[in-house]
Amino acid sequence: MDRxxxxxxxxxxxxQFERFGGIAPAFRDAVAIFAITLIALALSQTRxxxxxxxxxxxxxxxxxSARPPRVIVVEVDPAAxxxxxxxxxxxxxxxxxxxxxDPRLAQETCHASDPILPLFIxxxxxxxxxxxxxxxxxxxxxxxxxxxxxxxxxxxxxxxxDGPRTLFETKLAGRGDAxxxxxxxMPASQNIPRVTAVQLTAGxxxxxxxxxxxxxxxxxxxxxxxLATTLDPQGFRTSEAVWRAYAVxxxxxxxxVRSAPAILTLFVIVLAALAGxxxxxxxxxxxxxxxxxxxxxxxxxxxxxxLLQATDTFAPLTAxxxxxxxxxxxxxxxxxxxKDRALERTxxxxxxxxxxxxVLLDASDLPTYFQRAAxxxxxxxxxxxxxxxxxxxxxxxxxxxxxxxxxxxIRLDDAEKDIRLTYSPPRDATGAAATRILDDAIARxxxxxxxxxxxxxxxxxxxxxRRLRSAANLISVHSDELARxxxxxxxxxxxxxxxxxxxxxxxxxxxxxxxxxIDPDNTALLDIMVATTELGExxxxxxxxxxxxxxxxxxxxxxxxxGRQRILRLGIATQVxxxxxxxxVVEAVDITELDRLSELRLAFGTFIDRQLRxxxxxxxxxxxxxxxxxxxxxxxxxxxxxxxxxxARARGxxxxxxxxxxxKPYAGKDTSFPIESRKIVAQALDRAQPFADESGARxxxxxPDISGFSIAEPLxxxxxxxxxxxxxxxxxxxxxxxVLQLEETDRATSIRIAGGFGLxxxxxxxxxxxxxxxxxxEYQIAAAGMAEAMKWRGGVTYWSAPGAGFRFAIQLRRx
Amino acid sequence: MRANSILxxxxxxxxxxxxxxxxxxxxxxxTLAHDGATALALCREGMFDCILLxxxxxxxxGLQFMRVVAHAMPDHPPIVVMSASVTATIVEEGRDxxxxxxxxxxxxxxxxxxxxxxxxxxxxx
Numbered sequence: 001m002d003r004x005x006x007x008x009x010x011x012x013x014x015x016q017f018e019r020f021g022g023i024a025p026a027f028r029d030a031v032a033i034f035a036i037t038l039i040a041l042a043l044s045q046t047r048x049x050x051x052x053x054x055x056x057x058x059x060x061x062x063x064x065s066a067r068p069p070r071v072i073v074v075e076v077d078p079a080a081x082x083x084x085x086x087x088x089x090x091x092x093x094x095x096x097x098x099x100x101x102d103p104r105l106a107q108e109t110c111h112a113s114d115p116i117l118p119l120f121i122x123x124x125x126x127x128x129x130x131x132x133x134x135x136x137x138x139x140x141x142x143x144x145x146x147x148x149x150x151x152x153x154x155x156x157x158x159x160x161x162d163g164p165r166t167l168f169e170t171k172l173a174g175r176g177d178a179x180x181x182x183x184x185x186m187p188a189s190q191n192i193p194r195v196t197a198v199q200l201t202a203g204x205x206x207x208x209x210x211x212x213x214x215x216x217x218x219x220x221x222x223x224x225x226x227l228a229t230t231l232d233p234q235g236f237r238t239s240e241a242v243w244r245a246y247a248v249x250x251x252x253x254x255x256x257v258r259s260a261p262a263i264l265t266l267f268v269i270v271l272a273a274l275a276g277x278x279x280x281x282x283x284x285x286x287x288x289x290x291x292x293x294x295x296x297x298x299x300x301x302x303x304x305x306x307l308l309q310a311t312d313t314f315a316p317l318t319a320x321x322x323x324x325x326x327x328x329x330x331x332x333x334x335x336x337x338x339k340d341r342a343l344e345r346t347x348x349x350x351x352x353x354x355x356x357x358x359v360l361l362d363a364s365d366l367p368t369y370f371q372r373a374a375x376x377x378x379x380x381x382x383x384x385x386x387x388x389x390x391x392x393x394x395x396x397x398x399x400x401x402x403x404x405x406x407x408x409x410i411r412l413d414d415a416e417k418d419i420r421l422t423y424s425p426p427r428d429a430t431g432a433a434a435t436r437i438l439d440d441a442i443a444r445x446x447x448x449x450x451x452x453x454x455x456x457x458x459x460x461x462x463x464x465x466r467r468l469r470s471a472a473n474l475i476s477v478h479s480d481e482l483a484r485x486x487x488x489x490x491x492x493x494x495x496x497x498x499x500x501x502x503x504x505x506x507x508x509x510x511x512x513x514x515x516x517x518i519d520p521d522n523t524a525l526l527d528i529m530v531a532t533t534e535l536g537e538x539x540x541x542x543x544x545x546x547x548x549x550x551x552x553x554x555x556x557x558x559x560x561x562x563g564r565q566r567i568l569r570l571g572i573a574t575q576v577x578x579x580x581x582x583x584x585v586v587e588a589v590d591i592t593e594l595d596r597l598s599e600l601r602l603a604f605g606t607f608i609d610r611q612l613r614x615x616x617x618x619x620x621x622x623x624x625x626x627x628x629x630x631x632x633x634x635x636x637x638x639x640x641x642x643x644x645x646x647x648a649r650a651r652g653x654x655x656x657x658x659x660x661x662x663x664k665p666y667a668g669k670d671t672s673f674p675i676e677s678r679k680i681v682a683q684a685l686d687r688a689q690p691f692a693d694e695s696g697a698r699x700x701x702x703x704p705d706i707s708g709f710s711i712a713e714p715l716x717x718x719x720x721x722x723x724x725x726x727x728x729x730x731x732x733x734x735x736x737x738x739v740l741q742l743e744e745t746d747r748a749t750s751i752r753i754a755g756g757f758g759l760x761x762x763x764x765x766x767x768x769x770x771x772x773x774x775x776x777x778e779y780q781i782a783a784a785g786m787a788e789a790m791k792w793r794g795g796v797t798y799w800s801a802p803g804a805g806f807r808f809a810i811q812l813r814r815x
Numbered sequence: 816m817r818a819n820s821i822l823x824x825x826x827x828x829x830x831x832x833x834x835x836x837x838x839x840x841x842x843x844x845x846t847l848a849h850d851g852a853t854a855l856a857l858c859r860e861g862m863f864d865c866i867l868l869x870x871x872x873x874x875x876x877g878l879q880f881m882r883v884v885a886h887a888m889p890d891h892p893p894i895v896v897m898s899a900s901v902t903a904t905i906v907e908e909g910r911d912x913x914x915x916x917x918x919x920x921x922x923x924x925x926x927x928x929x930x931x932x933x934x935x936x937x938x939x940x
Contacts, residue, residue, distance in 0.1 A: 610871075610899040613920045614827050621833040624924050630840055639836055646829050705878035706905070708871050744873040746826065 032330050033273045040269045040316075040323040045262070049318035051148040056317045057183065057257075058152070058230045060305050064187035070252045071245040072213050075220045076102075076197040086217075089201045091116050094211030099172040099248070101218040101241055122168045141168040144181055151227045151238075154247050155181050156256070169244055172214055173251035182256035183314055184247045186230040192245045196220075214252070216245050257308065260315045272300060272320040276327030286332055296328065297321045366412060366445070367397040370421055372524060373441060373499040374400055376545055377434040381407055381424040386417050394420075410442055430549040437548060441499045492588035496525045498548055498572075503583065512588055515561045525584060532558050532588075533568055547572050547584065555589075564592045592715075600673055604657060607674035607709050611815070615650035619643055656815055672792040674815050675714045677749045678707035681742050684721035691726055696734035697755075699725070702741045710749040710812035712792050717810075720785025720796075723778040724753045724808045730776070731756030731806065744814065751810040757803065764800040782808075819864035819935045820844045822892070824854040824880065826872040834867065834927070841928060851875025855883060863892045865934045867927075868914075870898035870905065878905070881912035893934035897922055 043049060072095070076086065090098060097118040122141045144153040156178035157164045170178050195204065197217075218241035226236035227243050250256050260268065276296065279285050285292040304317040367384055374382035381401035385394045404424050412419040423438065425431040492509035494502050505513065505520040513520045518531050529540040533556045543554050553571030569587040622643040626636055657674070685701055692699050721740075728738050738755035759767070767775045768783040786796040794812040821843050825831045828849060835845040846863070848854035852875045858866070870877035877896060884891045896909050897918040906917055915937060916930045 613899040614830055617920050617922055618827070618830040618833045621830075621837055621922075621924060625833065625836055625840065628840060631836075635836065639833070642829055642832055646833075649829065704876045705908070706871050706876045708873070746873055 028334065029277050029331075032334070033270065033277060033327060036273045036323050036327050036330070037266070037269050040273070040319040040326070041266060043322065044265055044269070044316040044319035049316065049322070052318040053314070053316065054147045054150055054152060055233075056301065056304070057308075057314065058150070058233050060308060061186055061230045062188055063305075064185055064189075064309075066187050066189040066191060067249070067253050067255070069191045069193055069249065070213060071192055071216060071249045072210060073192060073194040073216050073218055073241045073245050074197055074200055075194065075241075076217045077220060082201075085201050086197050087117055087119075089203065089205075090210075090215050092203075092207050093200070093205035093213075094208040095213050095215045097172060097174070097214050099168065099214065099216045099244075101216065101244070120168060120172045146228070149228050150233060151229050151243060152186065153181055153183050156251070169247040170251060172216070173248045175251045175254075178251060178256065180258070182250070182258055184230075184243070185250045185253075185255050185257060186243075186246045188231060190246065190249065192242055192249065194242075214248055216241055216248070255312055257312050257314050260313050264313070265316050265319070268315050268320050269323045272324040273327040276324040277331045279324075280328035280331040281335070285328070286335065289332065293325055293328070296324050300324055366419065366421075369441075369445070369499070370423075371398045371400070372526070373438060374423065376499060376526070376541055376548070377430075377438060378426055378545065379423050379434065379438075380404065380426060381422070383422045385420045385422075388417055389413075389415070412442070412446065433549045437498050441497070444497065491590065492566075494520070494528070494586045496584040496586065498584055509586075509588060512561055512566075516559070525586065528586070529556070529568065529570070532561075534559065543570065544584070558588060564590055566590050566592075603673050603675055603714075606676075607815070608654075608657065611653055611709065612650055615646050615653070618646040619650075622646065653815065672711050672713045674709040675712050675717070676707050677710045677712070677717075677744070677751070677812060678703050678705075678742060680712070680714050680718045681721055681740070681751055684718045684725065685740060687718075687722050688725035688729065692729045692738065695729050695732065697729045697732040697736050697738055699729075699738045699740055702739075704742060704744065707742065707749070708744055709815050710744075710794075711815055712794065712812050713788060716785055716788045717812075719781050720789075720810070721751060721753070723781035723785065724806075726778045727776075727782060728753055728755040728806050728808075730778075731758065733757070747814055749812040749814055751808075751812070753808040754805060756805045758800045758805040760802060761800055764798070764806070768798075785810075818842045818844060819931070820846070820862065821865045821867060821931065822846045822848060822854060822857060822863040823867045824848045824851065824872070824877070825867075825869035825897075826850055827869070837924060837927070838931070843931075851877065851880035851883075854880060855887075858884060858888060858891065865931055866892050866894045867931065868894050868896050870896060878908055878912065881909065881914060885912045893937055895930045895934050897927070 074086070074090070087098065095117065097120065099120045099122065101122050142155060142158055143151070144155050147153060154169065155167055156170045156175065157166045157180070159165075164179060166176055166178075170176070218239070227238045227240060228236045229238040229243055229246075231238050231242075231246075279292060279296055280289075300321050301317060304315050304320065307313055307315050370382065370384055373379075379401065381403050383399040383403070384397040386397055387394045401424070403422070406427075407422050407424045409420055409422040412421055421442070425435040425438075492506065492512045494505040494509045494513075496502050501522060501524060502520060510520045513523070513528065513532075516532050518528055523531075525544060526537065526540055529535055529544070530537050533540070535543070535556060543556070547554055547570055551572055553569055556568045556570070558566040558568045567589045569585075569589055571585050571587075572583070622639050625631060626639050626643070631639070681703060685699065685703075689699065725738065725740065732738055732755050736755065739752065741750075741752040743750045743752075758764075767779045768786075770779065786798075789796050789810060789812075792812065794810065796811070797807075797809045799807040821838055823831050823834055823838075823845060825834075826849050831847050831849065835847055838845050846857060846861070848857055850872050854866070854868075855875070857863075868877050868880065872880075875883075877898065881894060881896075884894075891913065893915040894909075894913055895916050895918065896914045897920055898905070899920040909917055915934050918926060918930055
């Protein structure tokens with residue numbers, strides 16, 4: 001890939017990064033949370049986390065509190081049992097209902113017992129048929145499948161052909177209202193009494209000692225059957241009777257645990273994801289990642305436990321922790337990427353501002369760069385040849401002059417090409433300086449290219465090692481300082497590498513170059529000089545060369561931009577210790593103020609000359625007449641009176657001029673003095689005319705051929721009139737007319753500007769009062785001019801209405 | 816010297832009065848106007864042998880007055896321009912509009928009378 005291709009790729013990367021970086025962080029977070037929630041919810045709903053959640057439940061069960069026992073397991077040998085006294089003993093002890101697990105025992109019980117207690121027989125294939133004699137209630141029993149071998153879940157009812165059918169434990173607990181699946185609470189500390197039939201019939205319980213209890217008759221063999229339950233997750237030591245007893249106890253206590261409904265699951269997962277993004281958005285969490293993960297998971301577990309205990313709801317703990325951590329990790333990653341991007345921007349900025357964006361630009365087009373350098377330094381011979389790496393054919397890119405014995409060759413190879421620059425230094429006294437400048441330029445180009453290639457390396461993070469980061473930050477800071485320093489200058493300044501593109505142009509210079517239709521970033525010094533001054537290319541090149549090789553500085557008058565007069569000053573600045581840091585400084589010095597001072601002097605001079613000339617003439621004529629013997633005494637007296645009037649008038653004019661000069665020292669636009677209003681208004685008209693032409697509006701101007709003197713500050717007046725014209729022109733339809741009139745009366749000068757469609761008056765006033773950036777600058781200039789006009793003891797009136805247009809009237813005092 | 820009817824056009828009333836006194840003393844008949852519009856109206860009403868015209872005036876300046884007079888009254892009286900602002904451009908424009916002579920202020924008495932004499936002679940001759 002050639003350098004241009006490299007640059008194109010760089011620009012493309014940059015655009016992609018800008019595009020990605022341009023997405024609002026809140027939107028990125030929302031997208032991430034949505035995706036994470038979706039994944040966690042899907043995993044949760046497909047029971048992928050069921051085992052982990054079960055383990056969590058088992059652990060939590062260890063801390064569960066016990067309740068008073070409401071179930072007693074009675075071990076009954078089906079072969080030897082006599083159900084009648086057993087049931088009688090149970091009833092005497094206070095048992096309220098009996099559940100029978102073993103089919104054989106159930107058969108015996110059903111046939112032998114009076115219905116002195118409600119009996120519930122666990123349904124099975126071996127269960128006895130319903131008896132006409134006894135009220136044996138056969139209850140279906142179905143066990144929920146084990147979660148990974150663990151029995152902790154049971155159904156309260158199942159759907160039968162004729163509706164929901166309550167299961168054995170549910171009936172025994174008297175919870176006909178219960179339905180669906182539930183998790184059985186099995187606290188280790190829960191007491192489930194177990195006795196044998198013999199003990200029961202022997203009367204170990206006092207009457208009503210088991211008041212309200214439910215008895216579960218189970219054969220001893222059943223009591224020894226083993227299930228893996230929460231009580232003993234590692235073994236299989238819980239009998240079926242005990243497991244069902246816990247189920248009945250849970251139901252009686254109304255503490256059966258239900259899985260969280262889907263909407264709650266969604267809410268919990270979203271909350272966890274939000275918490276994860278928020279937590280890992282903090283610096284502390286990023287610094288202590290592992291601890292933060294553990295703490296976050298612990299907090300989630302505690303909240304889950306609180307929810308479990310308070311509402312008997314089995315929330316998706318694992319899915320929540322999953323969402324929390326994944327959201328946190330993705331946040332962490334995105335923060336790292338953001339920091340990487342920030343670092344990349346810092347490095348790019350560092351390169352752009354300090355190391356030399358100009359260098360990258362120059363490196364991207366070496367032939368143009370060195371051809372221009374050869375011309376500027378007037379090298380007697382320069383040649384560049386290129387060949388693709390791995391090939392033998394050299395291609396000449398450019399060649400100037402004739403080779404001589406002093407020629408030297410420099411290698412400028414890059415990854416794709418071998419490049420050779422051969423040149424001879426000038427034979428005159430400037431040869432050494434030219435060689436040094438060229439060598440420095442080559443060194444910078446090579447170094448800049450190295451930076452660029454490292455920056456654009458595929459493994460971006462890996463390529464940005466700590467030293468590079470430090471260097472980049474340092475350079476960036478210095479660059480910012482340089483930029484701030486240059487921006488703070490009250491003059492337009494641009495800094496160049498001796499042979500390359502601009503390193504930095506401050507705000508004022510950028511505005512000036514933009515006004516001159518020059519790209520401040522991609523224009524060589526030579527082109528800037530040609531565009532902004534009257535110099536030809538050869539002369540400009542010669543002047544740059546002179547400054548480069550001889551030092552010192554040069555001043556050239558600039559073209560007129562924005563009505564300001566400037567001098568372009570070109571100088572060289574070299575740090576003694578770092579010759580490679582030689583830069584050319586271009587300054588556009590605004591001399592308009594100097595010109596204004598000169599104008600002030602001229603205006604006062606002209607005023608005194610012209611106005612007092614009248615008075616002198618009158619005095620001269622009057623004194624001649626007064627001496628004329630033909631004059632009647634009365635006429636002579638009148639003439640003498642007139643002379644007195646003229647002298648008084650002349651004194652008044654002189655006093656006024658002195659007042660203007662002594663009132664305050666010259667302070668730019670704050671100073672007013674006698675001006676020829678026609679000249680000022682005509683200047684404003686000339687400046688506004690191109691805008692009117694662009695807008696298709698016609699300015700109907702009525703100016704006198706000659707005007708007298710009025711009091712104003714010419715630049716402010718001119719700016720104000722131009723701004724008012726622009727306001728009206730901008731509001732004038734194509735082909736419409738804008739009126740500009742200048743009239744002078746004995747005591748006042750009036751400038752009237754009218755036209756356009758107009759704004760409601762209140763909006764117009766608001767526009768004139770608006771701050772910077774809120775309205776076009778013309779409104780601000782006009783408003784500033786109005787305020788200044790008061791200081792000239794003049795005034796401005798304005799009016800606007802939709803359909804009637806704008807009206808401005810500037811009144812100036814005549815002298 | 817033959818008495819001529821002279822119109823003095825100048826916004827400076829004091830100076831006008833002085834010049835009028837001088838010309839009257841020389842036997843001329845003098846009419847005063849302090850701006851171009853008034854002067855134009857007077858020109859349409861009466862016959863003057865010469866117009867003594869200042870350039871810098873309110874409402875209608877001297878050059879504008881000359882332009883209008885030249886257009887409306889091809890046979891207008893000779894015009895003597897007196898101004899402190901006599902530049903090459905103004906001299907050229909004045910000549911185009913029929914000014915027969917230009918006097919730079921301050922005018923001296925002899926110069927003024929001489930210019931008026933030449934102007935009136937050119938009209939009668």
